[in-house]
Amino acid sequence: MPYDFTFDLTPAAVRGLLSLLGKEPVKRVAASLIPLGLSLSSAVRLIADLAEIEALNAYWRDEFKRSKKRALFLPHCSRRAGCRAELDPKTPSYICVGCWAECIVMRAAGMASERGYDVYIVPGGSCIPKIIREGGYDGVVGVACPSELILAAKALMSLKIPGQAVPLLKNGCANTTFSLEDLSSIL
Template sequence: MQIPYEILGKIFVLLVIVVIVGIGVALLIGAYSFRRKRILFPNFVLFMLYLFYGPAKWICRRFSIRDTIVDEILIELRNALMLEDFKRSKDRKVVFLPQCLRHPDCKARCDPIDGYQCKRCGKCDIGAVCKAADKYGFQVFIIPGGSFIKKILKAYRPKSCIGVACYPELSESMQGVAAYMPVQGVCLLKDGCFNTEADVEEIIRKMEESCV
């Protein structure tokens, strides 16, 4: 039996409407949770926004809402969901920093697995993060790209991590890493390809939480 094209068209339109409404509801719930620090239906919101990431950003732009709110919701919900597991992890803790935090005159060499080896010259914020990491039992990896995360996971098998990156890269990376261990994310204060800035105080606060 052949279904008429008219009926197929109506079904398609209905599905599109359902998806758009679902995304809208997920955005509203996520925004409420993000603003009020009260997590509601986190699994539903994460599922919808990851599955329809592009359309969710498009909807935000259509309503003159900055589309990074999608990434912020995903990051904060993931942080909240994994915080207790992150606190319980007491060894093999790592911090992933993007190489764009390095000073333009950085002389650190890049290891094919570990990434850049910080010399702690004091020219950028990485040295301060490394100093705090020594205190709180974290190992710092300064990575040129996401492919290094897989290498480090295989070589070191960490049990928890803190990720630092721009909004889109952080939300995507946290989704992948969360399958292996509890993760906490900290967004860059200033993003770009170089001369970026990190929220060092927030990174250190996350380290402190793992020692509570």
């Protein structure tokens, strides 16, 4: 887990607070997260990371729209207990077999596949450069912890591949979640 703290930004009120980033200082917005169990320094780091992701998405958006061959990388930590996804050792990534209709990973994978994306459910970021290189992708969407997305953005910049990012709303090493609506708007 990239952060030394856990967070859950799924409540609508908290997501509304994130929309204040352009209107309020980061520390004021971050202070509103303290009742959720984050220290001020952790909240500031999280808010700053989310703001950087929004800025990077905006920076790369036009070039990303011009990309032709795209991949979506989903975090394996969003799979639920009992998931029967199959590991493809060549990639390595998991392949969704559609075992649970309400699964956020299955729904995201289906949405992306319908739009022409290759989908990878990855156990970690270290396998992604190999997948991008071998797949010849010129556009990438990633779903992950905000700090991981920032690291990935730096790697994509060095490869001159435009990317878009969807941060997790709840982190941890299992049962994480993200916004399907945010993902849909990016795809």
